[in-house]
Amino acid sequence: MKKRRVLLKLSGEALAGEKKTGFDEATCKMVAEQVKASVDNGVEVGIVIGGGNFWRGRSSNAIDRPKADQIGMLATIMNCIYVSEIFRSVGMQTEIFTPFQCGAMTKLFSKDDANAAFAQGRVVFFAGGTGHPYFSTDTGIVLRAIEMEADVILLAKAIDGVYDSDPKKNPDAKKYETISINEVVEQQLAVIDLTASIMCMENHMPLQVFSLNEENGITYAMNGENHGTIVTA
Numbered sequence: 001m002k003k004r005r006v007l008l009k010l011s012g013e014a015l016a017g018e019k020k021t022g023f024d025e026a027t028c029k030m031v032a033e034q035v036k037a038s039v040d041n042g043v044e045v046g047i048v049i050g051g052g053n054f055w056r057g058r059s060s061n062a063i064d065r066p067k068a069d070q071i072g073m074l075a076t077i078m079n080c081i082y083v084s085e086i087f088r089s090v091g092m093q094t095e096i097f098t099p100f101q102c103g104a105m106t107k108l109f110s111k112d113d114a115n116a117a118f119a120q121g122r123v124v125f126f127a128g129g130t131g132h133p134y135f136s137t138d139t140g141i142v143l144r145a146i147e148m149e150a151d152v153i154l155l156a157k158a159i160d161g162v163y164d165s166d167p168k169k170n171p172d173a174k175k176y177e178t179i180s181i182n183e184v185v186e187q188q189l190a191v192i193d194l195t196a197s198i199m200c201m202e203n204h205m206p207l208q209v210f211s212l213n214e215e216n217g218i219t220y221a222m223n224g225e226n227h228g229t230i231v232t233a
Helices: 012-019 025-040 065-089 111-119 137-147 181-186 194-203 217-222
Strands: 005-010 044-049 094-098 123-126 152-157 178-180 207-211 229-232
Touching: 005 012, 005 137, 005 217, 012 025, 012 065, 025 044, 025 065, 025 217, 044 065, 044 111, 044 137, 065 094, 065 123, 094 111, 111 123, 123 137, 137 152, 137 194, 152 217, 178 181, 181 194, 181 229, 207 217
Parallel strands: 005 044, 005 152, 044 123, 094 123, 152 207, 178 229
Antiparallel strands: 207 229
């Protein structure tokens, strides 16, 4: 029977905790322990991490967009190296892949090598985005999920699912248990960016949105339990 393979997207800001920048080790260990429980149960786990705890260069008009995006790519690599070490500290084996050469710190991505790492029971980190400017880590995780034939993309967010409006502003906001990616795009619900949404549509890649702050939320999502919103494709 085919093993369940998931790609988990973590935001850099979430890993920073209340500090909003850098790393909060307790938060990273909480993530690591939940991932370990799923890996120990045979789930194959890939990780993509945003870079927002170090760099949000798109808000600056002083820097050329491709250069700003390159700094963002490096921020995601720093995040993956750090979180990979936290994962190792709780007993997991890891591998970090990047779409470009990055010295001896990471391996150059290839599907065969990534599959080999999964087969060895390693948690596989996909750092550096797509390797090109103008593409977000949303697009990066969808690209890798499609390439690696993942069963689902798990989006760990500060909010516990997809709503028809902002629940912070509208107390009557409705939370969806399931919604199609077409509806997400039509209603401009901004679960992931438009490029990534179109890729999910064309390649039938489902998403699951859940709260990182829920106790054992990652474990539930990795085991297929929906405590948030399933986005069908």
